[in-house]
Amino acid sequence: MSCILIAEDEPRIAAFMEKGLKRAGFTTVVVTNGSAVVDSLVSGTFDLLLLDLGLPDKDGIEILEDMRRQGFTVPVVVVTARALDLRERTEIGMTGRDVVSKPFLMKDLVQKVRSLLNQ
Structure with a gap:
């Protein structure tokens, strides 16, 4: 079972992501700040x-x-x-990261996660 770290400070969004990913069979851990x-x-x-x-x-770009x-x-x-902005797009592109707006x-997020984890 894959374990996903969710870094999200908005409680409703974090709970939505956690619930959907758990339903899809993933284990999750939520953190709410950059240092964590x-x-x-x-x-x-x-x-x-x-x-x-x-x-x-x-900031997330600093974390990357x-x-x-x-x-x-x-x-x-x-x-x-x-x-x-240009700096953010450049950093994300340099690191080969995917972006979800x-x-x-949830089905799109789960599909993206499965694709990246080759599941």
Whole structure:
């Protein structure tokens, strides 16, 4: 069973993602701030990260940069409601990350996760 780290500070969105992914057979862990993302990746074994760009205390792009510097290779799906600026598009493109725009359908998110995990 694959374990997915959900980095989302909006409780309703995090609960929606967690519920849908659990129904699809995944194990999930939710963190609500940027510092907890890298800490969780260091201490746990995750197969995929769902990363909101607008986290408190550390922007999602900073997290992607930290992950690249530290050599993390976990697949990442960026989940965002904001229009991406050039720096953000460049960083996401450099790291080969996928993007899902909010609002999204759960079936589309599950399909993206399964595709990345080859399930």
